[in-house]
Amino acid sequence: MPLEGEYEPATWDVAAAQVERYEASGGTTGTHAGGAECIVLWTRGRKTGKVRKSPLIRVTDGRRYVAIASMGGQPANPSWYGNLVADPHVTVQDGPVVRDFTARVVEGPEKAQWWARATEVWPAYDEYQAKTDRVIPLVLLEPTEES
Secondary structure, three states: OOOOOOOOOOOOOHHHHHHHHHHHOOOOOOOOOOOOOEEEEEEOOOOOOOOEEEEEEEOEEEEEEEEOHHHHHHOOOHHHHHHHHOOOEEEEOOOOEEEEEEEEEHHHHHHHHHHHHHHHHHOOHHHHHHOOOOOOOOOEEOOOOOO
C-alpha cells in the first residue's frame, strides 16, 4: 500500500513542479529530466512524518530500482536519503505504476554493479562523485511482498 498521509511538496521549486506534472498526468508527463527517464520516490519525513516526493533518475534492472543520493555532488546527502534510512518503507511511481519497496544502502561489489548501471543511464554521476569528498550512497529499492 503506497505511503499515506499529508503530502508536503519539496522546497526546491523545480522538483515540486516536476512531481506535480508527473502526478497530474498519471505518469505520462514529467517522466524525463535532462534527457533521462525519471521516477518519483515517496518517503516519510523523518522529522515531520509527512509524505515527501522526489523525482529521481530511473535506474532499474526491471524489478528493482537504485536511488543515487548524489545531489549533484553537493557536500551533503539529499533529505530523502535521511528519510529512507529512518524508515525504509518507500513508494515508487514509475510512469502510471505505483508500488511499495523496501530500501537498503548497498556497499562493496553490489554497489559497484549498481554504480556501473547508474552511470550508463546518467554518466554525470561520476562527475558528481569527483566533485565531493563524501562517498555518494546508493540505495537499492526492492519490491515488498505485497507489490
